[in-house]
Amino acid sequence: MKLKLYITILSAFSLFAFSCKTASKLYEKGNYDEAVELAAKKLQKDPKDPKLLDIINNSYSYAVTDHESRIHSLSLSTNEMRYESMYNEYLSLQRMYDAIYKVPSVLEIVKPFDYSEYLVTYSKKASEVRYDRGIAFMQRYTKKSYQDAYREFQLALRFDAGNRDATIKLNEAYEYAVTNVIILPMQQQGGYVYSSYSVGGNNFDDQLVRDLQYNSGNQFVKFYSAWDARSQNVRIDQEVDLRIVTMDIGRQYDNRTTRKVSKDIVVKETAYKPDSVVKEYAKVNANIITTRRTMNSSVQLQVNVRNADGRWVWNDNVNAVHNWSTDFATFNGDERALSDADKQIVNRRHEFAPTESEIMRVLLESVNNDALYRIRNHFNRY
Incomplete structure (x- = not known):
């Protein structure tokens, strides 16, 4: 019994020592964000460990200095993507705040700053930039530009999911970006529809349409049967004509x-x-x-x-x-x-x-x- 207790205590001590050593190594390498998050996680089990408290305090201080320095440099930049980069910097700062917030006793010592308001501000600014880029792409009136616009509106919504204008433009851009492809009924040479055999009880071209719809390989290409295209009033961009040129069933x-x-x-x-x-x-x-x-x-x-x-x-x-x-x-x-x-x-x-x-x-x-x-x-x- 004593041996088991000794092994348990020794294992716990070894694990704890390893945690301190790992957080310390991250700190020494200048990986301050990771050091903060790891130390905060370990301090949930032992909030009074002096080594971890010292690591998290110093790491947080250096991390804030690094991020705010980059934010200041970005604010002076004329790059249109600066708000997105600033948002990512604030996101890293907020992630450290959230990690420390989970340990109330450490929260009082480190006193991290809550950057949530900055996240809201710069997420909207980043969304607006992506939205404007999308509008600019749409004004080029090509399939490729509409596809680029669609991706920009997707990113705009990623930063601001409630952006109603971006949602409307996203759908509009997709309608222009997509290539609607109609699979015509398969014919034999001579022009008549080939229907004497069907795969699995379904016509050959219907099976092909289903397979292509299941995995088109391109989000900007949609496949339809001729009947579906007519019934849904789909804009036809391209048609696939399938024609059996030869069908030779051999003799013995x-x-x-x-x-x-x-x-x-x-x-x-x-x-x-x-x-x-x-x-x-x-x-x-x-x-x-x-x-x-x-x-x-x-x-x-x-x-x-x-x-x-x-x-x-x-x-x-x-x-x-x-x-x-x-x-x-x-x-x-x-x-x-x-x-x-x-x-x-x-x-x-x-x-x-x-x-x-x-x-x-x-x-x-x-x-x-x-x-x-x-x-x-x-x-x-x-």
């Missing part, structure tokens, strides 16, 4: 090879004595006919993108193949000529070729995945 082709096998087998045994048996052998022959049945199918999907003016801006071809094969064997002649391995081949169960529907499913899923990657990669540049 057989390639046969014949292999002759033979074996010497016992056809007669004559016993002259119990320990004297004479065997007569004869050669038996058989032909093993091995058939390799193959079926090769392919599809080519053409992806064309045009803008609202009808001008083609990008195209690509997506190819997929489906190769199936099976081997089976028959024989003629004397079965006794077959080895065990030959019998296994001959007796192997025949594998049936996949159905046309199964082949089309695999092909279309393959081009869907490839087209998804290529379309997403293309629109990531917007």
Whole structure:
């Protein structure tokens, strides 16, 4: 029992000594903010530790001097982002105040200053700067400038969440910044809608739209089906035309090879004595006919993108193949000529070729995945 108590006390003392040493090292390295926060945390357990009290007092004093010096320099700057930098300095000062405030006994000794009013003031100033920058970007009237404006309004709201004007402009900027892309129903060469097969019970293009909507890869690109675009009265910026150029469901082709096998087998045994048996052998022959049945199918999907003016801006071809094969064997002649391995081949169960529907499913899923990657990669540049 005494041993356990001794170990517990020793562990607590070691941990405490480590805490002092760590805070002291931070102080010695000039990391005053971190030293204050760590010392305050440790003083919650022992508010009267003289070493930690000395560290937090000195660290806070030096930290305040550093931050206020930088704030003064920033206030003299003409850089439009100075208010944002000043806000960050005040935020660091307030973080130290909050850490010390949690230890009432230390609060009376260090007497930190509450910078919350400065945070409010400079958060609004920083928000106003970001808002003005956003307005300036919007007046350039390009997709890129609207995207930049959107990001500026986001930052304006981060500094002042209640900025109603920034919220309105954020939504307005996004409407102009976004590229609305319509995925048209997939067609076969010749112009008619391809609908004889659907992936998972849904049309190919519908599945593609869902996949792109789930992860477009670009916050400024939104994908719609043609029906959704019409029903929601969406402004169309670009259209993706999907067209199956070729769909070849292959036929079965057989390639046969014949292999002759033979074996010497016992056809007669004559016993002259119990320990004297004479065997007569004869050669038996058989032909093993091995058939390799193959079926090769392919599809080519053409992806064309045009803008609202009808001008083609990008195209690509997506190819997929489906190769199936099976081997089976028959024989003629004397079965006794077959080895065990030959019998296994001959007796192997025949594998049936996949159905046309199964082949089309695999092909279309393959081009869907490839087209998804290529379309997403293309629109990531917007």
